[in-house]
Amino acid sequence: MKVLLINGSPHAEGCTYTALCEIARQLAKCEVESEFWQIGTKPLAGCIACGACHRTRNQCTQGDEAAEVIAKIKSADGVIIGSPVHYAGIAGNLSSLLDRVFFAKDSFAGKPAAAIVSCRRGGNASAHDRLNKYFTISQMPVVSSQYWNGVHGNTPDEVRRDLEGMQIMRTLANNMAWLLKCIEAGRAAGISFPEPEPRVGTNFIR
Numbered sequence: 001m002k003v004l005l006i007n008g009s010p011h012a013e014g015c016t017y018t019a020l021c022e023i024a025r026q027l028a029k030c031e032v033e034s035e036f037w038q039i040g041t042k043p044l045a046g047c048i049a050c051g052a053c054h055r056t057r058n059q060c061t062q063g064d065e066a067a068e069v070i071a072k073i074k075s076a077d078g079v080i081i082g083s084p085v086h087y088a089g090i091a092g093n094l095s096s097l098l099d100r101v102f103f104a105k106d107s108f109a110g111k112p113a114a115a116i117v118s119c120r121r122g123g124n125a126s127a128h129d130r131l132n133k134y135f136t137i138s139q140m141p142v143v144s145s146q147y148w149n150g151v152h153g154n155t156p157d158e159v160r161r162d163l164e165g166m167q168i169m170r171t172l173a174n175n176m177a178w179l180l181k182c183i184e185a186g187r188a189a190g191i192s193f194p195e196p197e198p199r200v201g202t203n204f205i206r
Contacts, residue, residue, distance in 0.1 A: 001180050002033040004076035006069070008083040008094030010041045015118040016082040018156040022169040023080060023116070023176075030177030037072055039093055046096035053104035066100040073101070077180050078112040078143070080172070081131055088123030090130050102134045109139035110193035112179050114172055116149040118159065124150040139196075143179055145172040 005024060009016040017038075024034040045062040052061045060066035073079050081098070083090040102108075115131030117124045128148055135142050149172055151165030152158070159165065 001031075001077045001177075001184070002035055002075075003027055003078040003080060003176060003180075004072050005034050005036050006079065006081040007036060007038045008081060008091050008097075009118070010039070010091070010093065011084075012038050012040070013156065014084070015151065015153055015156055015159045016084050016116070018153075018159045019116055019118055019151045019165070019169050020080070020082050022166050023173045026170040026173035027177055030174060032077075032173075032177045032180060035072070035076065037069065039091075039097065044093045044096045047099045047103055053100075057106045058104055060100045060104045062100060065097055066104050069097065069101050070105050073105075073108060073111070076111075077183075078114075078176055079108075080114045080116060080143075080176065081134075082116045082118065083127060083131060085117050085119035085123040085127045088126045090117070090127050095130075098131075098134055102138060105138070107138075109196070110183075111140050112143050112176060112183070113140040114143040114145075114149060114176060116151070116169065116172070118151050118153070120152070120154045124148065124152075141179065143172060143176045145169075145175060 005020045007017050007020055027034050050061055053059055058067050058070045083094050113135040115128055117127045128150060132142055145168045147168050149168060152162045
């Protein structure tokens with residue numbers, strides 16, 4: 001089993017990465033592999049609503065990053081997305097990328113997902129909520145922890161000294177590993193994800 005850990009911070013080894021590393025260590029103890037994906041510092045365009053991805057699923061005219069991330073999520077058993085908190089929201093580059101990833105995908109239904117955020121002081125709840133909305137609109141089971149999934153600190157060392165935050169990351173990893181193993185056991189017993197109904201779209205203006 002493998003969990004994709006997306007570091008949505010421009011800092012490759014900053015606070016968000018430190019929290020994700022704690023998750024990776026705990027997943028390894030649960031015999032679950034991790035793969036990191038770093039968003040980097042390259043400017044990323046947002047979705048321009050051109051609709052091209054509806055004609056060629058998983059492809060986005062705004063760059064190859066969306067197709068790469070879609071492929072990585074689909075090949076993983078679960079995904080955890082981490083972001084620093086910027087103005088009580090997620091990082092701008094990450095928002096631009098995830099808008100394209102989740103619009104262009106064909107389906108992530110049934111794949112467990114979780115979000116973590118890193119902040120110096122405040123704004124973590126709204127950023128955490130923003131990330132979770134990508135999962136709940138995509139039929140992805142959201143993995144929880146003992147508290148909202150965030151760490152506090154302005155440097156990696158400060159994050160490591162956030163003992164409760166580190167414990168939250170370990171609990172999240174344990175719960176992710178548990179759910180993945182439950183899904184695997186269910187498949188072995190012949191239990192599959194529910195067949196979706198044909199999509200109904202209702203506009204609010206009549």
